[in-house]
Amino acid sequence: MKLLCLSNGHGEDAIAVRILQRLQQHPNAPKLAALPIVGEGQAYTDLGIPIIAPTRKMPSGGFIYMDGRHFWRDIRSGLLQLLWWQFRAVQGWKQQGGSVLAVGDIVPLLFAWLSGSPYAFVGTAKSEYYLRDETGPLVRKSRMQRWEGWSGSDYLPWERWLMSRKRCKAVFPRDKLTTETLLKWSIPAFDMGNPMMDDLESETAKVAFYAGDAEKQEQERSLVITLLPGSRAPEAYANWQQIVQAVTGVMDAFARKGVLFLGAIAPTLSLDSLRETLEAQGWSWQSPQQSESHLPISDPTASVFTQRKCTLILTQRAFADCLQQGDFAIAMAGTATEQFVGLGKPAISIPGKGPQFTPAFAEAQTRLLGPSLILVEQPAEVAKTIQSLLRDPDRLQMIAENGLLRMGKPGAAQRIADCLIEKLLA
Incomplete structure (x- = not known):
């Protein structure tokens, strides 16, 4: 078994590494490789996981919440050429008979689909909480904000399409509310919790004793x-x-x-x-x-x-x-x-x-x-x-x-x- 992990950001790398560490410890551990689409992927290197294509730190640091100015700075820094190299490497992964785990947003998810391999997706960037909570829709102030969620979910139709393909075997949203929403579109969504909350034990945590004072x-x-x-x-x-x-x-x-x-x-x-x-x-x-x-x-x-x-x-x-x-x-x-x-x-x-x-x-x-x-x-x-x-x-x-x-x-x-x-x- 072979698994290629795609991620696009420092936080996403950290989440991916937590999952890969558990896979390394599994009795049937797959052979792991990684491709950080954004950044240099130091978290993977520290874990001894090989990176299969060139990487580069971009001025914006990621794809989310970028304005046009930061995007063009990335273009001038070689973003398009970098993405082409990475795309070719992902396509080559299918020829090795491997599967793909995408961690982050639509960028690694799209790469996973384009690979032609079976894939799974850990969605870190989107949540229904951006639009609603357990009591109903949130009050939105501007017209642009009111347009968010126009398709019935924080995940847009083309993102849901990528998650509902036959080759997509599992989707792990970041919370229960988002999982319940995605299940309405027959997406194989599983509420497993958020890996961000793992490995946060404190070495100096104090035991609470309920003394009289x-x-x-x-x-x-x-x-x-x-x-x-x-x-x-x-x-x-x-x-x-x-x-x-x-x-x-x-x-x-x-x-x-x-x-x-x-x-x-x-x-x-x-x-x-x-x-x-x-x-x-x-x-x-x-x-x-x-x-x-x-x-x-x-x-x-x-x-x-x-x-x-x-x-x-x-x-x-x-x-x-x-x-x-x-x-x-x-x-x-x-x-x-x-x-x-x-x-x-x-x-x-x-x-x-x-x-x-x-x-x-x-x-x-x-x-x-x-x-x-x-x-x-x-x-x-x-x-x-x-x-x-x-x-x-x-x-x-x-x-x-x-x-x-x-x-x-x-x-x-x-x-x-x-x-x-x-x-x-x-």
């Missing part, structure tokens, strides 16, 4: 806020500027309590620029000898900064710790924001300038994640939003339930892998 301890502990600037440079550095402005407002609002900020920084980013921004805002770096004894995360190499009663930690190794320990997130990211919300916690977003985290992306993400994601216009509004949420325990409970509903339970990658063995690779 537990309520007092909870009131006295520092508020923990996770900072998610995104993973793409240089956009993430611009996002960090806005996040640090919001951090200053939070410090002012909780001056008496103290706050712990956990910056979850992608390994692809340089910390130098982030440190410069912090120091310009009055943060003081602590030497490892000063901070090592009380680091609350599992990363001895983390950079620790202090200001007033607050501590800010930058880490590129303890991503799960940052998600698990945070009470709130200031988030200008894609996948990381969804993962934080999936843990039942509220995230607060500020629109950026793109190319990914634009106002349009941020608005769409609030529809996808519902009440768990609060969009504010300016960094100064973040502190007031946190204060409002802390005064409303009923709203926090609703957010906790909503996160689980929209993102699903852990274990999706294993469930998808088992289904692929049965439906696609048998």
Whole structure:
């Protein structure tokens, strides 16, 4: 058995790798190969999975939410030639008798269909939650927004056509609501959950003991806020500027309590620029000898900064710790924001300038994640939003339930892998 995995983006690569890891561990493990249509596919290389065609990092970083300017920058960087090479490689896969797993949006799905091989699809980009929730259609503000979903689903007719072909053996939507909708068109859709929620266990998670003074301890502990600037440079550095402005407002609002900020920084980013921004805002770096004894995360190499009663930690190794320990997130990211919300916690977003985290992306993400994601216009509004949420325990409970509903339970990658063995690779 041979399986080629197609994906188109950093987040999609990460989801694909989770599934492929489970396939590698299966008693009847297929021979795996990969083709990242966008980016260089480092996640596959780290897993020892060969890449079958040339790859290149494009200026836009992906196909979703691009405007014409970013698209033409990709064209000038050789996008069309790259796609031709990749298309030829995918066609050659059929001659080897292999199957295809597409992860992402219509681009890898179309490649999978064009390959002529049996295929399956993990749909990461679309969800019915963009259009409706369990109670009915969402209120849309503009005429263009009201046109979205004109065909009865967030997936357009030509996407549904690709998913309903005989060679398409399985489709794995990102949530139950989308699965139920696709089944209306006789698409082989399976509700297996969302692999984004896998592998998020924290190495420093604390066991909860219900002591007599537990309520007092909870009131006295520092508020923990996770900072998610995104993973793409240089956009993430611009996002960090806005996040640090919001951090200053939070410090002012909780001056008496103290706050712990956990910056979850992608390994692809340089910390130098982030440190410069912090120091310009009055943060003081602590030497490892000063901070090592009380680091609350599992990363001895983390950079620790202090200001007033607050501590800010930058880490590129303890991503799960940052998600698990945070009470709130200031988030200008894609996948990381969804993962934080999936843990039942509220995230607060500020629109950026793109190319990914634009106002349009941020608005769409609030529809996808519902009440768990609060969009504010300016960094100064973040502190007031946190204060409002802390005064409303009923709203926090609703957010906790909503996160689980929209993102699903852990274990999706294993469930998808088992289904692929049965439906696609048998």
